Amino acid sequence: MAPERDRPTSLDDWIEAGFALLAEGGTNALRIGNLCDRLHVTKGSFYWHFTDIQAYRAALVEAWGDIRDRERQRFTRMQDVAPRQRMRVMMEALVNPSHWAVERVMRTWAIADEQVADKVRQSDRRVLSALREAFVDDGFSSAEAALRSTVMFAAGIGLLHASDPGQTAPPEVRELFLDFMLR
Template sequence: MKNVKRPRGSKDVWLNAAYELLIEGGIDAVKVMPLAKRLNLSRTGFYWYFEDLAELHRAMIERWEEKNTGNLVARCNLAAANIGDALFNVMDCWLDPALFDAKLDLAIRNWARIDTGLKHRLSQADDLRIQALADMFIRFGYSSEQAQVRSLTVVYTQIGYISMHVEEDWNDRLKRVPHYVELFSGLSPLTADVEQFLNRHCFVNSQE
């Protein structure tokens, strides 16, 4: 009987598993053997896609940049009728893991504490996020000084939210978002914009 070769998986399969280990145990947990064991794949399959752990690390960081920072910047640049509408587009990131992976963002920040190169990349990512938000505020008539402070408030609020591992009832969390939008913008969001936002996130009105 011929020996059956174990499948190699795919680059995305190995990357996804690496992210799971990163989130669960930090960067020190991301090793080839634990990855292979988790996937039930041969460790040689890893080297089919990555030269070494350093290349895996680079791929992980690049994917994080593309997803979290890339999507946040894209949401800031979406067409919007007013600042409230624009901020709701950004708030979508904090509610949809397909747009922004909060657990991954925290894991990257923890990793950056012990990796100076990543710390620099993280600083660049935060600068890009803050600038995209500031540009968004400026488009709606805020001064550059106001835009900068408001964008910092948005970013730092979310970093704190993630770092504190806040857990909330889904509906309660959604109901708070319009208040955050008012806080960040200094303006009450339009009822139509609030309703559109709540509807796209499946808000359930218990009073109905």
């Protein structure tokens, strides 16, 4: 028998539990029983917060979008930072191991779910815009900046899906990549 919780569950508890389950088992792990087991609560607690699993999934997607937006909004507020440093920060955020598993699952989930796809696209547009701006600030034409930002972003997504979870290129390789992109 699972231990009882010493406090009521909050919406944040449910969201955190969902992210943990996504990271561990993908979207198939998002089941009411799994969530309740993780939080040591009854299904009644789940239904206190959500009408059904679809409502829960919608709340989870919305929370992921909000978190990503907050993280990526800082990219648009970095105009006073040198372009190369901005790109370094963006590159690190994209492949940050602490978000790796959930990011991969969300992108995979987006293939089959338009609501998730919309959140992923919104987040990606913010990153692409900030990258494009950094390239322009480094002296590239608008067209060249658009191409380079797309290539750099696509390379990051490729690393996200092609690499072992949590494995990123070492810092010296990332710096060589920035050298290449800024030629």
